[in-house]
Amino acid sequence: MTAMDAFQDHYPDNVAHCYGCGRLNPHGHQIKTIWDGDETVTVYQPEPFHTSVPGFAYGGLIASLIDCHSTGTAAAAMYRQEGRDMDSLPAFRFVTASLHVDFLKPTPIDAPVEIRGRVQEIKGRKVVVRTEVRSGGVLTARGEVVAVQMPENFGA
Numbered sequence: 001m002t003a004m005d006a007f008q009d010h011y012p013d014n015v016a017h018c019y020g021c022g023r024l025n026p027h028g029h030q031i032k033t034i035w036d037g038d039e040t041v042t043v044y045q046p047e048p049f050h051t052s053v054p055g056f057a058y059g060g061l062i063a064s065l066i067d068c069h070s071t072g073t074a075a076a077a078m079y080r081q082e083g084r085d086m087d088s089l090p091a092f093r094f095v096t097a098s099l100h101v102d103f104l105k106p107t108p109i110d111a112p113v114e115i116r117g118r119v120q121e122i123k124g125r126k127v128v129v130r131t132e133v134r135s136g137g138v139l140t141a142r143g144e145v146v147a148v149q150m151p152e153n154f155g156a
């Protein structure tokens with residue numbers, strides 16, 4: 001894996017359909033997240049149909065970006081902690097247990113949104129990720145996600 005590979009490009013096909021981050025979902029956001037030192041970064045350009053108040057992005061979009069940026073960060077952090085390549089097996093698959101978002105300012109819809117994340121805690125199957133969302137360098141939202149490794153019997 002090179003430094004510029006996106007985490008989501010390494011998700012196994014059977015978990016690559018997520019609306020926020022699945023590369024195999026043609027209707028989804030297909031976000032791409034990479035390392036930048038100890039931080040993770042996603043840049044996403046909202047579409048006009050993501051509007052809330054005209055001129056600004058829908059909060060659900062921002063929450064979705066934070067969500068999938070953070071689950072991707074959780075997986076990448078676990079591989080990094082174990083010194084493993086993201087293509088190595090068994091794959092780490094994280095789902096969202098908890099998603100908290102603080103909307104600080106409206107996020108413009110006509111400029112790229114940058115999400116930066118940092119791992120706050122890795123404990124057992126749980127990773128806590130804190131994120132900051134910026135547009136044009138202005139902080140517009142903060143997030144905290146508790147991501148948990150997907151159990152074998154997920155959804156049972």
Ligand SMILES: CCCCCCCCCC(=O)SCCNC(=O)CCNC(=O)[C@H](O)C(C)(C)COP(=O)(O)OP(=O)(O)OC[C@H]1O[C@@H](n2cnc3c(N)ncnc32)[C@H](O)[C@@H]1OP(=O)(O)O
Pocket residue numbers: 011012015018020021067068071075092093094095096097098123124125126146148149150151154155
């Ligand atoms: C590469 C794969 C990519 C896959 C696609 C990416 C997904 C993108 C984001 C999503 O949208 S995922 C879909 C939305 N999420 C779900 O549908 C998850 C539904 N919930 C569950 O399946 C279970 O509740 C879950 C797997 C999250 C946790 O159940 P477990 O039985 O595995 O957890 P467990 O009780 O063993 O707790 C493990 C740790 O997580 C913590 N935890 C669990 N639920 C929590 C919660 N809700 N809030 C805070 N912490 C929580 C729990 O306290 C504990 O921490 P400690 O070890 O420190 O004690």
